[in-house]
Amino acid sequence: VGVGEDLFPVLWGFYAFSVVRSEFLEALDAATQMLDIANKLQDVAMQIESHQALGLINYFMGQPQLAMRHIETVLELDSRSRDRSFTFKSGQDASVCNLAFAALNSWLLGDEVQAENFSKQAIQLARDLDHPFSLAYALNFASWLSYMQNKPEKTRIYAQEEIDISEEHAFFWIHKGKLLLGWALAQSNDEDEIKRGHSLIKDGFHAYKEPGARLGQTLQMAIDASICLREGNTHEGLEIVANGLQAVEETGEVFWQAELLRLKAELLNKEKPEQALACYQQAISIAEQQAAPGLVQRVTDSLDAYTHQQRVANK
Numbered sequence: 296v297g298v299g300e301d302l303f304p305v306l307w308g309f310y311a312f313s314v315v316r317s318e319f320l321e322a323l324d325a326a327t328q329m330l331d332i333a334n335k336l337q338d339v340a341m342q343i344e345s346h347q348a349l350g351l352i353n354y355f356m357g358q359p360q361l362a363m364r365h366i367e368t369v370l371e372l373d374s375r376s377r378d379r380s381f382t383f384k385s386g387q388d389a390s391v392c393n394l395a396f397a398a399l400n401s402w403l404l405g406d407e408v409q410a411e412n413f414s415k416q417a418i419q420l421a422r423d424l425d426h427p428f429s430l431a432y433a434l435n436f437a438s439w440l441s442y443m444q445n446k447p448e449k450t451r452i453y454a455q456e457e458i459d460i461s462e463e464h465a466f467f468w469i470h471k472g473k474l475l476l477g478w479a480l481a482q483s484n485d486e487d488e489i490k491r492g493h494s495l496i497k498d499g500f501h502a503y504k505e506p507g508a509r510l511g512q513t514l515q516m517a518i519d520a521s522i523c524l525r526e527g528n529t530h531e532g533l534e535i536v537a538n539g540l541q542a543v544e545e546t547g548e549v550f551w552q553a554e555l556l557r558l559k560a561e562l563l564n565k566e567k568p569e570q571a572l573a574c575y576q577q578a579i580s581i582a583e584q585q586a587a588p589g590l591v592q593r594v595t596d597s598l599d600a601y602t603h604q605q606r607v608a609n610k
Contacts, residue, residue, distance in 0.1 A: 299336050300332075300336070303329060303344075304385075306326075306328050306332070307329060307344060307348070307381075307385060310348050313325060315507075315508050316509055316510070317355070317509040317510050317512065317547075318546075319355065322348070323352050325348075326349045339377060339378070340378045343369050343390070344385070344389045347393045347396075350362045350363075350365035350396055351392070354403075355548050357549035358585070359400050359404050363400050363404065366393055366397045366400060369393040370397070379424075386428055387426075391420050391424070391429040391430075391433050392429070394417035395414070395417040395432060397409075398413035398436065399443070402589045403550070403585075403588075403589045404586075404587065405591075407444070410440060414440050417436070418430065418433045421433045427460055427464050427466075428466060431460045431466050434453045434472075435453075438453035438457060439511075439514070442475055442478055442479075447482035451476060454472045454479060455476060457471070457475075458472040458473060467508075470502040470503035471503060471511075472499070473496075473499030474496050474499030474518060475499075477491075477492040477493065477495030477497075477499060478496060478521070481493060481496070481522045481525065489526075493522060509542070509546065510548075512542050512546075513543055513548050514551045514554075516538060516539035516542065517539060517555055517558055521558060523535060524558060524561050529562050529566070532558070533559065536558055539555045540556075540559075549581070549585070552581055553578040553579070553582040553585070553590045553591075553594055554578075554593065556574050556575075556594075557578045557594045557597050559571075560574035560578065560601070575601060579591060579594045579595065582594055
């Protein structure tokens with residue numbers, strides 16, 4: 296065994312530890328070193344692991360175009376018959392992870408159909424491999440995608456299966472599953488469902504953060520703030536958004552920054568319409584800078600509704 300082969304799993308471990316804590320520059324450095332080793336050894340399995348890691352990091356850092364290049368490289372290198380021994384070292388299958396992020400990234404890039412296809416492929420591959428942790432992973436990000444598409448029923452179905460598998464195998468995915476299930480339930484018109492949804496969101500987020508995990512926290516805070524918006528709880532919603540925007544500044548997790556600003560605008564638009572307009576415009580500017588048409592569309596739809604509302608109010 297060469298030095299590179301010995302060092303690669305150590306670097307992967309450091310990458311995984313860093314990325315879960317949203318320490319993206321450290322994770323990026325480790326993943327870049329991983330790719331150097333993989334290329335020197337011309338090891339396809341290592342190249343897949345490295346590009347998958349780089350795709351994930353760039354997704355969260357708000358670089359969907361760059362993330363997609365790494366994701367597409369994995370798709371080109373990958374095959375069903377490839378060496379999967381590293382799956383059992385890392386605990387998760389890089390091919391499943393890559394397809395899950397191909398789905399999320401495709402949504403950011405404005406391709407809903409491709410996003411759906413990749414998400415289904417991730418789940419199916421995890422089932423075919425009979426790898427429960429990878430299946431919980433695929434279901435988690437399928438429920439993320441359904442939340443991003445504003446599809447509560449699909450979110451509920453995926454999140455519930457994620458929770459069931461995680462309870463059976465004691466996976467931490469249970470906490471993210473609860474948060475997403477909570478969002479889905481809170482879209483109901485049933486007061487008991489809404490109350491249960493609120494409780495699951497709070498419990499899921501607290502349990503996920505307790506050991507120091509921060510990855511995806513901006514999206515999780517956006518979910519919490521969106522429930523406050525729905526319930527008319529403006530003060531708490533703005534507080535949650537402020538915490539989310541602070542997390543963006545502290546970590547560089549900017550992929551969901553535009554959505555936090557959109558929610559801030561929605562929370563402000565009745566009492567402080569001028570501030571709301573500035574937030575909408577800032578959100579669109581950030582989404583455009585990231586070259587993320589999916590986010591641009593989301594904010595534009597809200598801004599159009601706001602503009603119509605202002606016109607009616609000023610008649």
